[in-house]
Amino acid sequence: MSLFSSDEELPVLTPEAERKEAFDLAGYVQRVKGGPCFVCAILAGAPGYDFEQIVFEDEHHIAFLDRYPTMPGKVLVAPKAHVEHVVRDLDEEAYSRLMRTVRRIALAVEAVVASERTYLLSLGSQQGNTHLHWHIAPLPPGTPYAKQQYHVLMTENGVIPWSAQQAFALAERLRAVVAEVAGGG
Template sequence: MDEGTCVFCAIVRGQETASIVYEDETVVAFLDRYPVTRGHLLVVPRAHVVGLEDIDADAGARVWEVGRMLARALRRSGVPCEGVNLLLCDGEAAYQTVFHFHLHVIPRTAGDGWTELRHRAPERERELLEADAEVIRNALSSDRS
């Protein structure tokens, strides 16, 4: 998907209808057309970037700051909101369906029916956790050089 066929780029350009709640020079935030709960928002950078590896640090920080600001606003609005999920799906295996970086800001209430985040896994052994930590630390080191 490129900028020409990206629905989020069309929203940013004003060529596609959206219920925009916030915008600035870096991001646009609007209500999700297919909400998990009432008030489900998406925060997207104006620039077309696909995932975490593509977004620059300043734009990424702005997306998260606006997400935090919107979570606060949801708690103070008339939208039912006892909690908030901030959700980022990065890649098809992580359930990303629109390949333009976006942060979901999802207001939650007890019993709202969304239970997809529940995951019960066995505890991982400490030595396996340490081995995983080591390979990730090594990857971080190689990114810095």
């Protein structure tokens, strides 16, 4: 069963659908620890980031699709400046501005992708993915409780198989809705 509707090219997820493919955790760790900062690479227009389709960008922030989504519509939001600590590297105004942007993008995600709840969290560490970023992760309706929360977020439990074309179509829909969402960035 496909996760994407051939008519809309948007994620469709049901609890009974076989939705995940194995994730190469060792390759991922090697990429994050040995490669460039992925947010800075996307901002620089580096090649090889076709899945990280940008859905929003302003003077201070960027929002883009997660390269390794564990659920349909997963988006990352980051400040453009390479900061690493969610609390101590941002002054109050920068933090508030970032959180307003996270909310704006989350509202757009909820308008495009069905969700029972939207998870918002900041991950990363000094060992890898150091650039501060927030995950916006819409929990698909009907996901069994035992497979919610951290379980659904962990790439170790599999990622959604999708194509760059599907990422582009989803990003296009999200960009249109983000432009309509009140509250600015």
